[in-house]
Amino acid sequence: AQSVSQHNHHVILSEAASLELGCNYSYGGTVNLFWYVQYPGQHLQLLLKYFSGDPLVKGIKGFEAEFIKSKFSFNLRKPSVQWSDTAEYFCAVNAQTGANNLFFGTGTRLTVIP
Amino acid sequence: DAGITQSPRHKVTETGTPVTLRCHQTENHRYMYWYRQDPGHGLRLIHYSYGVKDTDKGEVSDGYSVSRSKTEDFLLTLESATSSQTSVYFCAATTAPNTEAFFGQGTRLTVV
Numbered sequence: 001a002q003s004v005s006q007h008n009h010h011v012i013l014s015e016a017a018s019l020e021l022g023c024n025y026s027y028g029g030t031v032n033l034f035w036y037v038q039y040p041g042q043h044l045q046l047l048l049k050y051f052s053g054d055p056l057v058k059g060i061k062g063f064e065a066e067f068i069k070s071k072f073s074f075n076l077r078k079p080s081v082q083w084s085d086t087a088e089y090f091c092a093v094n095a096q097t098g099a100n101n102l103f104f105g106t107g108t109r110l111t112v113i114p
Numbered sequence: 115d116a117g118i119t120q121s122p123r124h125k126v127t128e129t130g131t132p133v134t135l136r137c138h139q140t141e142n143h144r145y146m147y148w149y150r151q152d153p154g155h156g157l158r159l160i161h162y163s164y165g166v167k168d169t170d171k172g173e174v175s176d177g178y179s180v181s182r183s184k185t186e187d188f189l190l191t192l193e194s195a196t197s198s199q200t201s202v203y204f205c206a207a208t209t210a211p212n213t214e215a216f217f218g219q220g221t222r223l224t225v226v
Contacts, residue, residue, distance in 0.1 A: 032213075043217040044157075046214050046215075090157065101162065101172065102147070102159070103159075104158075106156040
């Protein structure tokens, strides 16, 4: 079965600091990888996704993520965070073949201090 | 919001009563999902549908049932609500296998 681990539960940063949120998954086959963001009181929105090709993917609002297959990781990065990035971030994985279940990590809450 | 509407948005119900949550989509997505979101657990899949009248269980399906009689509607029923089912419920939909999921605004359910 697939699973997703996000080891950072709550991250607190000052504005302009750099961000890296960890995501590791377990699955033996080929996967699709996603990062979703949930701003306070809102639904989940897609930040970026990786299906194939260049393992460094760029998303909205200056976010990027790198897929490292050998480490089963898909870490999210942003060089300089803003107060408006305060939100909860979820990594998600599904298999490219077979069942279409989308598995989520437990989420990382990011608080950016002005 | 990619055309996904959940109703009601908030509900308080008593233990033991049945509750139905509705997810309505306007984009003709084939696949639809119900998740619950709880602190420390992220989103957990309850049930999903891969077409009209085709549904399957997710990882936390006990106490829940679903129905999909039309492409646009996916109903989640709590047969006899319990306090452990107090949660925020999200509906999601995708157009094809293994693609981006679009989410509804969520339903906050409180079972007292």
